[in-house]
Amino acid sequence: MxxxxxxxxxxxxxxxxxxxxxxxxxxxxxxxxxxxxxxxxxxxxxxxxxxxxxxxxxxxxxxxxxxxxxxxxxxxxxxxxxxxxxxxxxxxxxxxxxxxxxxxxxxxxxxxxxxxxxxxxxxxxxxxxxxxxxxxxxxxxxxxxxxxxxxxxxxxxxxxxxxxxxxxxxxxxxxxxxxxxxxxxxxxxxxxxxxxxxxxxxxxxxxxxxxQGMYWYDLVFEGQEAHAGTTPMERRKDPVAAAVSVIEKIYQLNDIYAPQGRATFGDFIVEPGSRNTVPGKLTVTLDYRHPEEAVLRTVDSEVRSIVDAESETRRIKGWVDEIWYMPxxxxxxxxxxxxxxxxxxxxxxxxxxxxxxxxxxxxxxxxxxxxxxxxxxxxxxxxxxxxxxxxxxxxxxxxxxxxxxxxxxxxxxx
Ligand SMILES: [Zn+2]
The missing domain is CATH 3.40.630.10 (Zn peptidases)
Incomplete structure (x- = not known):
């Protein structure tokens, strides 16, 4: 047979x-x-x-x-x-x-x-x-x-x-x-x-x-360009400071969904990109993957709230651009x-x-x-x-x- x-x-x-x-x-x-x-x-x-x-x-x-x-x-x-x-x-x-x-x-x-x-x-x-x-x-x-x-x-x-x-x-x-x-x-x-x-x-x-499904995002942070030597820290509108807290919080969020959740910040675009200037703008890419749609949806709304909250704390403009979603x-x-x-x-x-x-x-x-x-x-x-x-x-x-x-x-x- x-x-x-x-x-x-x-x-x-x-x-x-x-x-x-x-x-x-x-x-x-x-x-x-x-x-x-x-x-x-x-x-x-x-x-x-x-x-x-x-x-x-x-x-x-x-x-x-x-x-x-x-x-x-x-x-x-x-x-x-x-x-x-x-x-x-x-x-x-x-x-x-x-x-x-x-x-x-x-x-x-x-x-x-x-x-x-x-x-x-x-x-x-x-x-x-x-x-x-x-x-x-x-x-x-x-x-x-x-x-x-x-x-x-x-x-x-x-x-x-x-x-x-x-x-x-x-x-x-x-x-x-x-x-x-x-x-x-x-x-x-x-x-x-x-x-x-x-x-x-x-x-x-x-x-x-x-x-597994995935989201591709651009996390965009817009502050104010300023002189690195003369601008006191408390007066800065520093997009990097906001991005650092956002990234830290997204890693913590992902710990809840480990080991299946995967967060990758693969590219950082700093503008204008000068060693002695506080950047005016920072774009961070996020690739987020998980096999469950419900988790992806939750992470999506959490990521948006985190970006909003941290941007407000740092007195800058921050938002999330969704580039691609594959369920x-x-x-x-x-x-x-x-x-x-x-x-x-x-x-x-x-x-x-x-x-x-x-x-x-x-x-x-x-x-x-x-x-x-x-x-x-x-x-x-x-x-x-x-x-x-x-x-x-x-x-x-x-x-x-x-x-x-x-x-x-x-x-x-x-
Ligand atoms: Zn193949």
Whole structure:
């Protein structure tokens, strides 16, 4: 029966190694940024492998690639699985590409054993997940799900002045299908964790229950420029003094929501930025993340009150500009259960997780029941040429993906 079915680990590893040669860097990483010549070669190779596995290929107008394996009921919605083939400029061999090639390996394993599923299976490779060349990222899944407008995505320009839409045409991946609207029963994305938890705990499988939400803010403090030598402290309207208290209080606030809450003050813009002048203005960026929407909402109103109160105490003007809000994503119970059953049935230790990073699955969850699987990566390192994952974990993840898909696709044995 299918319970004993396993992927061909050697084939998966050798394909990962072959794909890693496209755009290979000296330090052992990969540079295959979106819509580059290397991206085209990687896409071509992926399609060649999919065609050899008897898949039908479709490319949509934003360059997302879908490789379909028919089900016994072609009127039923598909099980979609995949990730992305583009990389950071100094990226690793597994971020994204593992999710695409593990999906291909699952389909090939089913081919090898003549297993037909009721639901069709589709592998997807999304365009420009990384956003390294064309910002922001998640372009393909964002356009597919209607978060981004197609024409606006086409108009995106990289730092050398190249336009996304033209680059897509140049590499031959501006397809004809309108993005979106495929009939999807469930979607799964497998990915390296890109963090340290699984490795630290010695657990091979992360059952991802959702993606944490985040706020991006500018905290702006406006005081009065003054001479550093002649202005007595009590007469100053010093935006730095207000910001220091605000930051301290936000750290204290976040202690209430530890360990899940994460507050990062990543950039400080001081104006005019002169050593012997009390600054007139200070802008501090705040990136705040937490998996629960209620907590994010509370923190949002607390941050605003803290800024108001401290600005008043320091006799300056202070306010909060909201730059971006991404609500937390909760994945589908059916997908989470399928991943959990697969890990249990295969005897792999697993744990529940919330993704700290954004993924294509985050957008896809808006239009289809979606789930994710994580596997450990060495030292939690990613977006780094030294990114690495252990063979046994790569294979374990592939097996979990295989069995989760079999459950979702309701298999029949010929
Ligand atoms: Zn990725």
């Amino acid at each position: 299918n319970q004993n079915l396993r992927i061909n680990g050697e084939r998966l590893l050798s394909r990962l190694a072959e794909m890693a040669q496209i755009g290979a860097t000296e330090k052992g990483g990969v540079c295959r940024v979106a819509l580059s010549d290397e991206d085209k070669v990687g896409r071509d190779l992926f399609i060649e492998w999919c065609q050899a596995a008897n898949c039908d290929i479709a490319v949509d107008q934003i360059g997302n690639i879908f490789a379909r394996r028919n089900g016994s009921n072609e009127d039923s919605p598909a099980i979609l699985t995949g990730s992305h083939l583009d990389s950071q400029p100094t990226g690793g061999k597994f971020d994204g590409v593992y999710g695409v090639l593990a999906a291909l390996e699952v389909l090939e394993t089913l081919n090898d054993h003549d297993i037909t599923t009721i639901h069709p299976l589709e592998i997807v490779s999304w365009t420009n997940e990384e956003g390294a060349r064309f910002a922001p990222g998640l372009t393909g899944s964002g356009v597919y799900t209607g978060v981004f407008d197609l024409e606006e995505a086409y108009a995106c320009v990289d730092k050398d002045g190249f336009i996304l839409g033209e680059e897509l045409l140049r590499i031959g991946y501006a397809g004809i299908a309108a993005p979106g609207g495929r009939s999807i029963k469930a979607a799964l994305e497998i990915h390296i964790e890109q963090g340290p938890i699984l490795e630290e705990e010695g657990i091979p499988i992360g059952v991802v229950h959702g993606v 937390p994503v909760t994945f589908s119970a059916e997908c989470i259960a399928a991943v959990q059953h697969a890990a249990d049935q295969l005897g792999y230790p697993s744990r529940e997780m919330v993704s700290g990073a954004g993924h294509d699955a985050m957008y896809l969850a808006q239009v289809a029941p979606t789930g994710m699987i994580f596997i450990p990566c060495d030292n939690g390192l990613s977006h780094n040429e030294l990114e690495n994952a252990q063979s046994e974990d790569l294979i374990a993840g592939g097996n979990v993906l295989l069995h989760a898909i079999l459950e979702l696709a309701n298999p029949q044995v010929n």
